[in-house]
Amino acid sequence: MPLKVILADDHPLVLVGGRLALENAHIEVVGAAKAADELLTLLAEKECDVVITDFLMPSDRQDDGFLLLETITRTYPHVALVVLTMINRPAALQSMLGRGARGIIDKRAPMDELATAARAVHDGETYLSETLLDILNEADETSVAMPGTPLSPREIEVIRMFVNGMSLQQIADQEGKSVKTISRQKRDAMRKLGVDHDSLLGEHVRDHGLI
Secondary structure: OOOOOOOOOHHHHHHHHHHHHHHHHHOOEEEEEEHHHHHHHHHHOOOOOOOEEEEEOOOOOOOOHHHHHHHHHHHHHOEEEEEOOOOOOHHHHHHHHHHOOOOOEOOOOOOOOOHHHHHHHHOOOOOOOOOOOOHHHHHHHHHHOOOOOOOHHHHHHHHHHHOOOOOOOHHHHHHHHHHHHHHHOOOOHHHOOOOOHHHHHHHHHHHHHOO
């Protein structure tokens, strides 16, 4: 059964190119929207697995991008959300993830990345374009803890493998991901657990029944 996606962007070329890239990857585009209100209407009418949406689109209610993300994740918690954006400020990217986005794609990335991101977030992973991943990794030293935020299935698996003695390179090789991606997932998990050092991670994970 093909993955079902709703695509939203106020630029026609993105809608056309994005649909083509997704359909070429055997992903079904069940709806396309060019405004925030139109996207919310489609979500109410269509069953889908993933929404890929521009962060800033016109809206009759002048909703901002963050409010759109919160509305989608609150109303449709079963739908995985991917954001398309030109924004590259670390605080804004972290806020998108904190408000429910499971993936963020740099709008300057190749269109083929839409299919990769859709499959990744549907499988429970967090997906970030390499350019955005670099920006967030560089900003990690000033990032804050997010205790109480639930870990994704992929973050739990990465933490389990790391605590059981695998290096980040070994995990990356086994999972078919880059070391930067695995490092990002480990760091995000540590922030959610409120742990700031590797030496404390194993004890915390064991105490909370994660392994």
